[in-house]
Amino acid sequence: MTHSRRTFLQTTAAALWVPHFSRVLGARSGDFDVISPDSEPRVHTSRSSKGGEPPKPAFPVHDYHVHLSNTLTIDQALQLGKERGVQLGILEHPGPGYPINTDADLQHYIDGLRHYPVRIGLQPVYPGWSKAFSKPVLDQLDYILMDALTLPNPDGTYVAIWQIDTHVDDAEAFMQRYMQFIEQVLTTERIDIFGWPTFLPVPIARQYAELWTKPRIRRIIDLCADAKQPARPGKKLAIEINEVAHVPDENFIKQAKQAGLKFTFGTDSRNQNAAHFYYCYQMAQRCGLTEGDMFVVKGK
Numbered sequence: 001m002t003h004s005r006r007t008f009l010q011t012t013a014a015a016l017w018v019p020h021f022s023r024v025l026g027a028r029s030g031d032f033d034v035i036s037p038d039s040e041p042r043v044h045t046s047r048s049s050k051g052g053e054p055p056k057p058a059f060p061v062h063d064y065h066v067h068l069s070n071t072l073t074i075d076q077a078l079q080l081g082k083e084r085g086v087q088l089g090i091l092e093h094p095g096p097g098y099p100i101n102t103d104a105d106l107q108h109y110i111d112g113l114r115h116y117p118v119r120i121g122l123q124p125v126y127p128g129w130s131k132a133f134s135k136p137v138l139d140q141l142d143y144i145l146m147d148a149l150t151l152p153n154p155d156g157t158y159v160a161i162w163q164i165d166t167h168v169d170d171a172e173a174f175m176q177r178y179m180q181f182i183e184q185v186l187t188t189e190r191i192d193i194f195g196w197p198t199f200l201p202v203p204i205a206r207q208y209a210e211l212w213t214k215p216r217i218r219r220i221i222d223l224c225a226d227a228k229q230p231a232r233p234g235k236k237l238a239i240e241i242n243e244v245a246h247v248p249d250e251n252f253i254k255q256a257k258q259a260g261l262k263f264t265f266g267t268d269s270r271n272q273n274a275a276h277f278y279y280c281y282q283m284a285q286r287c288g289l290t291e292g293d294m295f296v297v298k299g300k
């Protein structure tokens with residue numbers, strides 16, 4: 001791919017909706033708008049329900065991907081959850097560059113939330129993250145969600161593929177490397193929920209249907225369904241349906257459902273978008289998700 005081609009793709013991606021594009025507008029830092037991929041006007045506040053919005057499912061709904069921030073305190077998050085009839089799970093990132101790096105940090109985080117009616121989780125970014133913490137403290141967490149968006153380089157650095165300047169010169173080579181890391185996350189990490197499944201970086205987002213081949217989808221679903229992985233004995237992984245990135249797509253969700261996998265909804269929000277679902281409700285409706293298809297995190 002030539003430089004000009006790449007520039008063209010990036011410019012095009014920036015100008016038009018591509019699936020998952022909202023991620024690069026700053027999902028990690030919050031405060032972004034989301035554009036609907038279906039050209040239906042996106043309703044940014046759920047205080048009034050407008051026509052055309054998919055209905056809230058009949059089963060209890062949880063947003064297991066809420067980050068507290070200076071634009072979202074625990075009390076504000078709880079208020080939004082109450083207004084929208086959604087229970088919350090709070091996540092924080094551990095590791096270098098993030099607030100939780102020691103047992104003491106983790107204990108402080110857990111203790112600070114334990115008195116609130118929320119589930120308490122972690123969203124690790126780097127493989128091997130759990131080595132920094134002792135088991136008795138880790139065991140107090142209600143759940144762990146991890147994505148495969150921070151790809152390790154051979155030299156020990158990382159590529160955050162959700163960033164807008166992610167370059168993909170060779171889509172096939174990228175997919176092979178991405179699949180390898182996905183497999184690593186799904187087999188070696190002690191996690192409960194696979195976050196952002198099938199997200200693609202901006203330059204290749206439009207090739208979603210062709211790059212997520214049947215064997216690749218099958219492989220991810222099989223690994224999530226494999227309860228014999230030593231890192232998580234007896235546990236299958238739940239699939240996050242991600243409100244910000246609009247992943248995974250309907251086809252993936254239907255296949256995962258058929259394989260008996262369970263799902264969670266997540267806004268990955270740090271602001272008033274917490275507990276506000278459009279894509280997740282749409283997928284629930286289109287894929288016929290019922291209460292039995294949803295993964296429910298138990299409190300400790």
Ligand SMILES: [Zn+2]
Binds near residue numbers: 065067091123268
């Ligand atoms: Zn997150």
